[in-house]
Amino acid sequence: MARGAVATGAEGSATLKWIAIIGLLLVVAIPCLFIVVQAIFPEFGSGSFAAPFSVFFKTLIDPDLFGLAGNTLLLGVGTMVCAAILAVPLAALRALFRVPGALIWDALLLIPFMIPPYIAALGWIMTLQPRGYLEQLTGIHLAPLLFSVTGIMLIMGLNTFSVVYFVLSRTFETIGARYSDVGRVFGAGQWRSFWRITLPLSMPGLAASLLLVFAMSIEEYGTPAALGRRIGFEVLVTGIENRISEWPIDLPGSATLSLVLVSMALVAFMLQRWLLTRRDYRIVGGKPQAFDKKELGVWTLPVSLLFAFVAFLATGLPILAILATALSRTISGGLKPSNLGLDHFSELLGAGSEGLVALGNSLVLGTTTALLAGLLGAITAYSVVKGRGRFRIVLDALSITPNSLPGVVVAVGIILAWNQPWLPITPYNTPFILLLAYICILLPQPVRYATASLHQLGDNLEASARVCGSGPLKAFVRIVFPLILPSMVTAMILVFAVASRELVASLLVAPVGFQTIAVFIWQQFDQGSAGLGMAMAFCAVLITTLIPLALISLLRWASKGTVAGLR
Amino acid sequence: MISSPSAPAQSHALAIRSVSMSYGAENVLNDISVDLAPGQVLGLLGPSGCGKTTLLRLISGLLLPDAGEIEIAGGKVAVPEAGIALPPEKRGLGMVFQDYALWPHMSVARNVAFPLQMKRVGAAECKERVAKALDRVGLGAMAERRPSDLSGGQQQRVAIARAIVAEPPLVLFDEPLSNLDRELRETMVEEIADLVAELNLSAVYVTHDHSEALTLSDHVAVMRGGRIEQTASPHDLVNHPATSAVADFLRLGCLMPVARVADGWTIEGTGLVLPEGAFEGAQAQVLLPEKALRLGASGPSTLKTTVVRAQTRSTGQALTLRVTGTPHLIRLSSSSPVKAGDMLDLSFSPEDLRWFPISDQPT
């Protein structure tokens, strides 16, 4: 935000600035630094600084790299477009109109986050491939679409569009109908005032969430690997995973390639910054205006159907595929009544407490991560948006970096950083290292959510608190945070959802003998029991959906509908 | 894009008939009826919170009435009983919002250009008209700024420019000059008056500044608590206020209770006896209009007063006088210097008094 002169009131709290700086240093900068070091010094893992840059340049001059990077870019942009096309209309409808069952749609659209991407991809394959569930039920299969670049984009779009949906529906809700109504008084029809006013005003949310989607999709491994490899569509991240998935592994090479991913994300990030600083989006001013959602009228049914259709595609299909697999005694047996049963579920319960322990671990970790990442995210975004000076661009850039790093690489960075022999104390090999890893990986979400919201806040709201005698910290707690709370609640629910099912980092950095749901599910797959794993996945999704839902209802009840985001 | 509602016999630019409206349980507007002929300006005066903005929102289509009928240029635009509710963009209006409602993401020029673009005015003409509108409000130099980089008054002027740039047949002004200095306000009032006259526009003009309302309006409606107390021309309003509330609100003079005595009426506390007013009953109120008062004891009736306060004004002094023997205050401006504590005689002629029933107490 361009601002005229130095304003103490708008500078924000120094305490918060330092919390943000130290928090980001610890959680993000240190692991990233070690990744860079690893990329440069191939022998760094064993403590040696020998042969600097030997692998670095070798990896970078690989002639394939260009093609891989191109594919990655194509995939990232394509996914972004798919996600935007799916999310923008839904978010606008959800935020500006009274959509029947809105909370239920929200919950359903949250589910794509809770399904681990590798399971979702498997679900899609098992549904759409020849002799898949779709063919078994209807006689047609969609393999040509599924195994195509468009298919990958579509599926990744379906997996990620809820980020855009949630950020944007908060943004739209804040914008309300007020500004477009003004446009209508001046002769713009409903559509034109949406295009000319509401949508441009939602740029903070749109840009922030599309940046998230872009970073997520260039880093995502599961889907492009499962679908892309078959058609020879390789992306950078498959290169990274290949270097790490089989013996001999090539850590410096994958670290180097990750840096390529990061630089792509940073370019996208600069673009986002440019978009947001070019104009002014501060619409929450000192003269609040009442805003009621409009009635849909005759559109109620079509809109409900649209929501149902998208929710079915994004959530229903994968969940049904999961359920079908969980209920099938054998995969080759197909969807025949004789092959269906609750065997896997009873085996799951019979497997004793192990699954339950894993579930408990994940829930505790998920909740803690959500709270801490939410708080740190809000503080970071606040320091970035309200602060001044170069440091904030660095902070801002840092906060998106982990999102573009594959989980494995982040995990390696964290191990490198926190398993140094000279550290007096270290969270390594305790559950806290998982917390660190999760916060690192998921921090981008709350930061972007908060950034989007903060860009909408007028300066005078905080300024007047300062003049009323509140210190910067208190002004943040009493004024700024409550105003962005709706976004933060959503962000935290998302963080909870992802943290409670995160696999790759969990697998790699988990303390020996510590299990999380995702690890447990993965092990079931690894033992060849897709059914058992799917049963577990299904239960996990159910539980991770119900918990935040219960939480929202509780908050809603407690706040008696006064918190905007919960309406 | 503004398709004016079909006008069979365009006798009214705006007609509001028995409109009522509530926010939830709270009744905000009650049985409002107003007519406005083309080319005229309707001033809306009323205390804070009486429903002026709500009425404008009903006219513009941002709110729907609970009951009643609104017609613009002869076409019905809102009749809840018949399910008619023309959206705002079909009503062909301009509006200055009380909180300006400028679009923060557009530059000043783009804000102002919006209504023109909606009418598909060509780029060149659009540019020219925007420049002209901005010049009108004295902001020609600030076209490329963001609204948030302007002072409060400058923002308000952008809102005015946006409302008039497309020269819509009906313009709604919601306290458009509240943040401008007096000089600018006078210029702007003239601009607006010229515009209305030149283009034969109609306007509804909400203001708290009586002189603005009286200057600009062909008719003034005085609202109070969601009702219209009186609609009249400025001259009638000032000379024949319908109720004591109107008189009080317009600060026409001093309202005093009077009681019937043997030979007429007396203003309680003074020895003054008034001849019979055209009025029944034992109690009443009289309005002693400020403009009927003369300093000195030369007129037919005389009041003794004490100067409570004498404040400097640019055109002399504003005096607050207390009628001796009563708590009633009289405001008066005078160019001869007096000071607090002085005794002054005021004279007036009884036929200038206005009589109101006592029940009709101003709040």
Add this chain to the structure above:
Amino acid sequence: MISSPSAPAQSHALAIRSVSMSYGAENVLNDISVDLAPGQVLGLLGPSGCGKTTLLRLISGLLLPDAGEIEIAGGKVAVPEAGIALPPEKRGLGMVFQDYALWPHMSVARNVAFPLQMKRVGAAECKERVAKALDRVGLGAMAERRPSDLSGGQQQRVAIARAIVAEPPLVLFDEPLSNLDRELRETMVEEIADLVAELNLSAVYVTHDHSEALTLSDHVAVMRGGRIEQTASPHDLVNHPATSAVADFLRLGCLMPVARVADGWTIEGTGLVLPEGAFEGAQAQVLLPEKALRLGASGPSTLKTTVVRAQTRSTGQALTLRVTGTPHLIRLSSSSPVKAGDMLDLSFSPEDLRWFPISDQPT
């Protein structure tokens, strides 16, 4: 938690010395100096965009000056040269923002309670003081509403209540009554005056309403284009404007150029010859103060005028007259009915005229 800056010799509630400030390249305030004694009110008058809000933001600490010094209650709060920049919360202020700056997520009562909570006032006392402040501004019944459910004027009053509830030693008002009707405005002005007097507060009061400024202020500063043109008591300001710009801005009367002729000065276009003004040069300007004018040809000097416009006002008529033979307009209010086109004679005594050099042209 307001820790008032230590006050060694509290001679000034506020002292601003040679403060300048720019937004980027644009210079907004230039060498502003102002003093304010405790218990006094400083009125700030000036055209839209002249830098009044910016000055208040400097005082409150929301902006830092580029140069100069600001002291509050004897303690330096902003000295850029010395790197002193006390944050707003340490300055112990109340402020009514021009855009109100109400917090949308809090009820009216909680908005108003905020400054008290920041001072750690106990809950019971807090509640009572909030109720009192809301009653003062006439919003006692709306304590539990959200600010978004209030009318513009009601919101503005919430902002006033919030600024005064904690009774801070220095209150900054930025056009606090702009959206209120006249009756309420008068009541509020009195409330504010009482408050300042009772609690010995100081206040800086920005307004566009001259009568408000002149009523409330012990001193009035007239700003123009980022500079202070004159600071004086209301009486001095009206009777001895320092420049023609001040006179023009305050609408003190009619400014006319005069040229030297053989036997004194003449107002060009009229035959009127004025005796020598205490003034050198061949060209000058005179101010013909409105309050020095009398209708009729009875005074020492006489001007012939034509009525251009006669508008109804609640206290009579507002006349616009043109001095015959010149384009100069004179504004005057009169209670005797005249109409456009009538010829009127005005008389005045030459010693009431005020003389200004010609270069000092108002913009």
Add this chain to the structure above:
Amino acid sequence: DVTVYSAGPGALIKNLAAGFTEKTGIKANVFQATTGKVMARLEAEASNPVADVVVSASWGTATDFAAKDLLLAYESPNAETVPDFLKMEGAVAQGVAGLIIAWNTESGTPKPADWSDLAKPEYKDLVTLPDPAASGGTYTLVEAFIANDMTDVLQGLKDNGAIVAGANKAALNPVLQGAKAAVFAGVDYITMGAAAKGETIEAIFPESGTVVAPRPIMILKSSQNQDDAKKFIDYVLSEEGQQAVAKVNLMPSRTDIKVDRPLIGDLKLLSNEGAPARDDVLAGFKAIFN
């Protein structure tokens, strides 16, 4: 205590750890993941190692670790009946996996007998194979094919519309569901495990021979618990330990353990003598399949 990093079947290492603790009273902490993840973690931890014992799915790790002098030389007394090619200084095979054709018996295709059968028209577009870059087993097989000049089989597969699909599981899944008929270079124990669960799938050992993937178990020199670690190796190679290995359908590395499945001795093995370096193998594969 002993800390074991193990790639491969989770059930196996879980059983081994439990049996070991029961037998010796020593606690075994297990970190279980894929070979890649285990190695990544080991490499990242290299400056401050945590693991005592490592089980990998790729023999190459053992030779490489030995070359880097990371391994503690230990010859378990229970390793006597382990054939020489399954042990070396510092490492010994825990068990052995074989590469096979995994064929869906319900696919309506004739049962294949050899690799080259899958290049026949009956299997047009019906074969998957794991990516050698992501599957150690497939890599070894491809390596052997190149070493034995059998790349024409691979070319035949490609021409017959076979697809490369991720790692082992990703290749098996379409065959289970029936989208494809067979996995070229499936892994025997996974396939047998699925068959045991009732899937209509069969592991076929091709006539022309195959390769095996011994799973080395080794003690790191940096271990602080070398005695416990040695005991763990002893236990894994004990009769009981080898039965646990067999239970997940891996071939026990001791020849004297008899279980009901083809054992090492029964297999015709392709040699990978003279194979080019890894990058060239992968490049050669890519040249055919891309």
